[in-house]
Amino acid sequence: MISARTPGAPIGVYDSGVGGLSVLRHIRAQLPAEDLIYFADSGHAPYGEKTEQYVVDRALLVAAFLLERGIKALVVACNTATVAAIKAVRARYPDLPVVGVEPGLKPAAAATRSGKVGVLATARTLKGEKFLQLREQISAATKAEFLLQPCIGLVDQIELGDLETPAIAALLEQYVAPLLDQGADTLVLGCTHYPFVQTGIERVLRAHGHQDVTLIDTGDAVARQLGRLLDGAGLLHPAPEAGQPSASLHGYTTADVGALAPAFANLLGLHPKVEKVVV
The missing domain is CATH 3.40.50.1860 (Rossmann fold)
Structure with missing residues (x-):
């Protein structure tokens, strides 16, 4: 496992469900060399009708899970989680670059x-x-x-x-x-x-x-801000040389894999490995 805070480490992208895939597509377009981990907390969605403390607790648990998998930065690709919990995530992990999504x-x-x-x-x-x-x-x-x-x-x-x-x-x-x-x-x-x-x-x-x-739609602005933060911290992944494998993408979900995998395929035309986890 590549340790966090190195250019070769992956970026975590987190949403309550599949909506964050709209941000993920902008990140892949702007930062094609970056390895990505997408986490859909669909087993605890929707967040929009939950209490603020519930969303804070979920965001901290997901952030901890992704840090265990070596992420170098976290994108909270969920408006509700950004509003409710990004302050708590940044306070818990002050050295981790964290980008949220703001309503435009x-x-x-x-x-x-x-x-x-x-x-x-x-x-x-x-x-x-x-x-x-x-x-x-x-x-x-x-x-x-x-x-x-x-x-x-x-x-x-x-x-x-x-x-x-x-x-x-x-x-x-x-x-x-x-x-x-x-x-x-x-x-x-x-x-x-x-x-x-x-x-x-x-x-x-x-x-x-x-x-x-x-x-x-603010997904493009989120990807640009992520790129600026990584560049400023010296964490941008160098472009792969000829013959090297392309950037990886891995999905995790707290619900049924049969929901997230088709979303990757239908919404983005992608077929990454997707695992169900208990977080």
Whole structure:
């Protein structure tokens, strides 16, 4: 096992389920030489309806598990876990580079023309103190109005793997249409699961005559920040030379392997080894 804090060590990417795969694809695109470990805590999901302390406890347990496997950095690729637990993870492991996902309020405030931004997120994210402070700061600085829409049940449906079901279509209509009615011209995808139903969201926008609405996905920014942190710490993996094996990817889940493995295949076209673990 390669010890952590060396360029050859893997990066841990953690989410409550499969949503973090939307961040993983940006990391693989921007940092193709990096070995990656993806952890889906699907056996304890969804986080959006759990207490903040529950999410903190889970995040610390998962971080410890990934550190035992030698990670050099951790990406908390879950909006709910970032809001609730990233402060605790950084306090527990001060020497570990940790990157979270922030709802894209700042870029949304810059993009809006009407001054009204819809935020699609889990109930837990929208109740989080960190999120509410961020909203107040950006609203005061930009005068943008943030319309908060908890998307109850949407993560559960996305986790099932079929993204074109009538149930998902109905939920997207239920949650997106009221934001359009209130004048939102920019929508923040405030959960890493939601980029996987972007096509369905765009279908709702077209049905309501709002094709010009801007969608904000922060996965690309997370990957860029990860690259900056690794570079600054001297931890970027050198590009492999000709003939060397390509970067590895390994999956762990606290639920059924039969949920995560198809998600890798269906959402990313990947077929890594996936193991079920008790954490």
